[in-house]
Amino acid sequence: MKKHKKHTNLERRANDNFAPNEIAILGTNCNNISELVHKVSERLSNYKLAYFDVSHAKNVAKNKLSEYVFHHEGNLQITTSGNVNKYQQRLDFAQFDYVFINGNHYQGAKQILILDEAKEASVLKRLDQLDRIQFIVKLKNETEFFDFLVEKYPNIKNKICYTIDEVDQIANHINNLIQEKIAPIKGLVLVGGKSTRMGQDKSELDYFGKPQKEVAKELLENNNLETFYSVRAFDCAQGDNKKSNVISSAVEKSQEIPDTFYNLGPFGGICSAFQKDPNSAWFVLATDVPFVNDKVIQSLLKHRNPSKVATAIKGKNKEFVEPLITIYEPKAYPILLQYLAQGYSCPRKMLINSDVEIVEIDDNFIRNVNTPEEFELAKKELNK
Template sequence: MAKHKKHTNLEKRNNDNFAPNEIAILGANCGVISDLVHKVSKKFSNYKLAYFDASHAKDVEQISLSEYFFHHEGNLQITTSENVNKFQQRLDFAKFDFVFINGNHYQGTKQILILDEAKEASVLKRLDQLDNIQFVVKLKSETEYFDFLEEKYPQIKNLNCYTIDAVDAISNHINSLIQEKIASVKGLVLIGGKSTRMGTDKSELNYFGKSQKKYVKILLENQNLETFYSVKNQSDKSFEIADEFYNLGPFGGICSAFQKDPNSAWFVLATDVPFVNEEVIQLLLKHRNPSKVATAIKGKNKDFPEPLITIYEPKAYAILLQYLAQGYSCPRKMLINSDVEIVEIDDSFIRNINTPEEFEVAKSEISSTSLRGRMTK
């Protein structure tokens, strides 16, 4: 008899304790930890970073009003009565590429151990938290490994060890930890549309000797992307993702792809843009910025990005759902109001073909001549 499951078996985001990618630093006083974090963070202007620490105030006034102070330069200061909750923190930290944690207060999935003779007792107290040490930092080069560390972790001396002033070497090691968790990209071909103006399924139109949905799938697969069709109804085919967010159009298809795999980035491509070619696909992949919410194509004479020629990063999923919770199901609205990498291109490459007349013109152009244009970022 099959075991009863109380909850739906959903694929979960590959989170650490508080964030998608985190590291706790412990073994020194809080000032040393904070100073190291800020020095290292200056090396990573291309990443979104956060530092998770505890307040050191002795007296904290009980507040009944959460306050948000926005500075015109974009800085935000928050005072709130909320407690630490790993589920809330994962939402708050979902947009960050890497989160540093003060390990004197909170336990991180990965750790950097600082060796400070004055903090030997503190390290012994937190010995059980040191279950995934990435590397060791010595405050003084002559500092010896504590006996209890070698006893519990016989291989600890095989780990990389740096002195506290080796900021470049420490930063390079942390950079490798960030790179390890950059999501791979999968392809999503949207074929579940109504095609009302065309009068027939646009994904089945033939521009290149085969259905457009097959052509687009091959375009993405030629870039070594595992590619799926986004379909309206339930299917048993392994290369199809059925829409689980009903009546939301492309927005629902994108969210359904993330529901299936929230740990991959998704290269979303519609079938009504037949002038998108291999060069366009390669351009978008080349300029992909995993630190942004998405990397999107925009026509040079267009005001807004094209949401259906876009690479959506895993961090986009939570944002899309937040827009849905507010009653919006337009992926373009999310892109316009989010931190997005924009790749500009000649408008002719991203023409939408929506009517039988447009189809005949486009097919004639494709048959008779190659599209020429200059693509620039």
């Protein structure tokens, strides 16, 4: 008998307890932890970092009004009521590259243990939480490992160890931990468009002796990106041979990502790709930009900034970025869904209003070809 599934088994983002990438620091007093976090953060300012701590204020009255105070230079102070909820925290921390946690109060998926003789009892209390220690920090060079630590974790003395004043080395180690979790990139060629103005499927147009969808896919694959076609679910389900954007062979079918967000155009294709794999960045490429070449692809890859929501191409004389020649990071997915919840399905609108790395190139490389006249002209230019 087939087992009934109550919920769809969706692919989930690889989160830690509270964030995509976190580390709890424990073993000493909260002031030492906070000071170390701030010193390390100064040396890693190219990343988006956060610190998750608890207030030590006593007898705090519950807020009747949530206050959001913005400074004109961008700082935000929030005063509100609420409980710690790992699902809400994962939303709040989704945009951060690394989240430091005060491990004296909250349990992190990974840990930095600070050896402080004055806090031996505190470490013993949290002994079972030390299951993924990344490295040790000694408050004093002569501090010895506690016997119960060695008994519980016999290999703990083999862990890399720093003293509390070796901030540069500690920051460098954390930098490596951040780099290890940078998402791989996959390619997504958009071939599900209606091509109304062209009168035929733009992904099938022949500029270089083969359908443009194949040219676009090869451009990405030649740069070592596993690449998929984004197709309309209707086309994929019907298997209508008259529709040129349906790929027939079984092998190519496995390289299709059907839209699961219906009637949203490219926006739906991008979200569908993230639904398939929310732990990869997606290099999105349209088929109506035939002047995009290997040099453009490599430039975007070279300037990729995983700390941003996306890395996008912009023509030097254009006002806005080109959303369909863009690397979308995993952190873009929840933002796209938030825009959808507000009734917007324009990826450019999301990019314009988000923290994006912009790569400027000559306008000619990103010319759109949308009509039969533009196609004939572009083909002549490309054949030259």
